[in-house]
Amino acid sequence: MKSFLSPEFQVIRDMGRCDQCRGCERQCSFGTHGYIEALDVMTSDDSKCSGCQRCVIFCPKNALVIRPTQSSYRPNAVWSREKLDDLKKQAETGGVILTGCGSDKPMRIYWDHLLLNASQVTNPSIDPLREPMELRTFLGQKPDAISLGEDGVDITTEVGPNICLESPILFSAMSYGAISYNAFKSLAMAACNFGTFFNSGEGGLPKDLREEFGRCAVVQVASGRYGIDAEYLNCAAAVEIKVGQGAKPGIGGHLPAEKVSHLVAETRMIPEGTDAISPAPHHDIYSIEDLSMLINALKEATNYQKPISVKIAAVHNFAAIASGIVRAGADIIAIDGLRGGTGAAPKTIRDNVGIPIELAIASVDQRLRDEGIRNRCSLVAAGGIRCSADVIKAIALGADATYIGTAALVAMGCTLCQKCYTGKCNWGICTQDPRLAGRVNPHIASRRLANLLRAWSMEIKEMLGGMGINAIESLRGNRDHLRGVGLYEWELDVLGVKGAGE
Amino acid sequence: MDKFPPEPGPGLADCCQVHCRIPGPDESAFGRPPVAGGSVPDGATEKERGFTMDSREIDASGLVHRELNDRLMEAMLSGADRLVVRNVYGQRYIGTRLYQPGQSKKLEIEVFGTPGSDLGAFMSGHHIRVHGNVQDGVGNTMDDGEIVVEGRAGDVLGMSMRGGKIFIRDEAGYRTALHMKEYLDKKPVLVIGDSAQDFMGEYMAGGIVIVLALKKKAHRANFIGTGMHGGVIYLRGQVEKSQLGREVEIFELDDQDREILDRHVGEFLQRFPELKVSREEVLKENFVKLMPLSKRPYGKLYAY
Structure with missing residues (x-):
């Protein structure tokens, strides 16, 4: 079946720089790059490229650029390129679309809406280069209370x-x-x-x-x-x-x-x-x-x-x-x-x-x-x-x-x-x-x-x-040191932080 | 800075005064002589064999599972070879803890009463014989060893079992041998004297399951071998195609299968002389062999 998928990436080779060392061909396991011996020329098949940039980084002549393809479907805010390509892939295979890595969808990243506090005047800040700073962390169950032995030192x-x-x-x-x-x-x-x-x-x-x-x-x-x-x-x-x-x-x-x-x-x-x-x-x-x-x-x-x-x-x-x-x-x-x-x-x-x-x-x-x-x-x-x-x-x-x-x-x-x-x-x-x-x-x-x-x-x-x-x-669960920006009230409530300026 | 948890507190050494007493040498309950020995006359005493078996008795009454397993661990560490545990009432994880890095000694444990769930879970090589019924999760992710049950077993028997043998005299519950697996010659073996319930061999990836149906001869389980992608199930007597999962098929037995059945049925009967049937009697009945149709039942699920 002819695949109707359009390539995601575009391989651009600077023929002036490329000396046909075939390094990119060896680097790519997807078979993007090829070599025609009779013509002594490197070729590339955009449809196989995953955009991993391995060949770009290892090209000794800096002859390669891999970038998202410039050809595109008619822009459509509802039917994005990804949606179209997935539909085609499923029509061609009848299978569940697999992927790797974490979600790349533009869901709100709350880290980017939280801001940290810093000491000014009323509480001195500490310079970690000169003063002890404790990052050591113990994971596991902690007791409800600590009891000490008769000497008042040993923990019993x-x-x-x-x-x-x-x-x-x-x-x-x-x-x-x-x-x-x-x-x-x-x-x-x-x-x-x-x-x-x-x-x-x-x-x-x-x-x-x-x-x-x-x-x-x-x-x-x-x-x-x-x-x-x-x-x-x-x-x-x-x-x-x-x-x-x-x-x-x-x-x-x-x-x-x-x-x-x-x-x-x-x-x-x-x-x-x-x-x-x-x-x-x-x-x-x-x-x-x-x-x-x-x-x-x-x-x-x-x-x-x-x-x-x-x-x-x-x-x-x-x-x-x-x-x-x-x-x-x-x-x-x-x-x-x-x-x-x-x-x-x-x-x-x-x-x-x-x-x-x-x-x-x-x-x-x-x-x-x-x-x-x-x-x-x-x-x-x-x-x-x-x-x-x-x-x-x-x-x-x-x-x-x-x-x-x-x-x-x-x-x-x-x-x-x-x-x-x-x-x-x-x-x-x-x-x-x-x-x-x-x-x-x-x-x-x-x-x-x-x-x-x-x-x-x-x-x-x-x-x-x-x-x-x-x-x-001392910072664990210390939400006073966080402030939210650009968040709805329910989000601030769930996060348990105040809005910036509050 | 010590990154590692401290050694366990005191208590490991000073056990066995109350609950463990040391009885005289006792006959083995496992249908085989104690380890070591070599070629010595049959009538030789323990002393003539060159060693005495350290056999101890533990009274489990009134102990919670951790306390009972403390006793078992202490006994193992102090050199016991054989343990008789009496008055067991639902204590879980018997045999689970008995591992000490660098120590390969395997115990024989006899259990009187009804042990709780996860008997022999994660167990590494010990032999347990239960004089009674057992609950759920027997042999859960068991690595090696043997469990013999003079009675019936609950659900998820032998789940994810990786090695060793389990012999159940009577019936077993639902999802027996769920996701049992094997690697090269490390093949778990599970023999059930009577029958098992639905979803037997679900997700099974390896190992040998033999269900003898000695009493009923007809198998009641449905969805046998659903999602199975490795290993083999032998059923004595008849089973309808409608009782099988989609991923398994009935195959004819060959000589190798006969050999496997002969060996493991023999071992099973040796452990339960009270059944009073001979190997020939059991083996002359028709057996069906179930194997997965594919090693990759879900290989075509995805779009690459």
Whole structure:
């Protein structure tokens, strides 16, 4: 069938600069570039281009420009180009439209409507370059009260297991299988070097990484239950039950057989070349009571030494659900918002299901405070955290820490071309093709990631100091340090912040 | 700064004074001799075999699940080989915690009473025999080992089981062997003496399920193997096509299947001598084999 799709991108080659080195041809796994030997000329097929910019950056002669195509349908505010192209694609295949990365729709980003406070006159600001500034964060259950021993110094209260982060930023769950071994290892190395944690996702933890990187891993137990054994659970710092994901709340995942390579199969403990199907629900969790049972099973399986996290997608009424999760015994709740990323999700789910993380984190923090159980678990905000300001605003809204996924991938080279589901990632991140995966060097990529964490931490310290605060803990849920601009009253109400100038 | 949670508080070492007593060596309830040994005459005593089995008894009455499992863990860490747990009334997660990095010893645990849900969940290699019925979630994500139940099992039996064996003498509930999986020679085996309920083998991705229907011979379950994409189910007796999920098909047995049935039915009957049937009697009946039509039931769902 002749495809009626029009190319999204346009490849512009400066023939004067191009010396036919064929580098772009080698770089592109989608087959955009070609070479005609008889004419000694490079060709390109715009329809195959994903716009990932790999060839542009690696062209030694700077001969390439890739830009959104200039040809367009008749402009139409109702029937956008994307809508038309999706319709054509479905007419040609009869399938569900897949996509990768977080939602790119212009839904309101509340971070950009929140402004931070700073000290002037009545309260001195603090210079983090000269004065101590505490970003260390503990995730896990905190006791209702502290009791001291006879000497008045030793704490006699039994405190449940907590994990310690040097900065309130963790790497979000990205499974080995969805991302390449090298990208996965880069996250692990960076987390260990920096003093934070990476999340294994639901695809298991390769055996050769357990000893070295288990101590900074949060391992997931998801509905597919891949690669789970006692060693997997016990080598990690914490265990996370994945109930939902912001990019695709309410549905499971299908890792296509093409991505189930020999090593992925071994890590997930499923046959090579079969689809890895994660059911939509955990079939042993149909209620808060059932969740409590799985939380307790995992506490048993880890000898009560690891905090148990529950990751849910931010959906309607979820503050009440979160309250149930705390009462079910979770030590950490990770909440993934509407803009959370994914390796593959139906586009209609990604763009239409869930609520923004800013509103979610504010309402759940308030709800748990109202019920007097906020101390019983830590909150981790995830889904669309783009910069250090987003981190600090999330904490002021009530989070203990934040998960970053997309930002970490961008640090490794990702350009959000949204073709993760094809398994052909030219940046070597979201692929199992050894030739492509080799493009990520864990030593270099982990340095890029650690640099990112360091830079964000410095910025967070600067902003904290400016507010006259010297410990991140003092900012948690401290919404007096936020003001909203350009927001409706109901939005200010949900966020629990005043308007700017108030 | 120590990034890791502190070691568990005191209490692990000083158990077993009240609840655990050490009885004399006892015959094994698992239909096989204790480990170790080698070629020694059959009548040899434990001493002549070169070791004595550390067998202990635990009274579970009045204990909540965490306390009971504390006792089991303490017993394992202090060198027990075999545990007899009496008066079990709904305590969950028996066998779940029994893992110590670097330690590979496997226990034999006999349970008297009715254990609670998630018996043997995430279990790594121990053998449990229950003298009674069991509840839901038995063998949930079990990694290795064996569970023998002299009675019936509840729902989601063997869910996401990855290895080891489960033998249920009587019936099993809904969604048995849900998303069971396998990898190379690590294949879980589940044998049920009677029948199971609807959605047996749902999402099944690997492993072997054998349902013997010893009492009824007719299978009542519907939607068998819905979404199944790996592994095999053998049903003794008849099953109608209308009882199957869309993703499975009935296949004829070949010699390899006969061999598998012969082995696992033999193991099953060895564990339940009280059934008083011979392997030949069971195997002479007709068996149907269910396998998925495709390893990729949802492969054509998406537009690329």
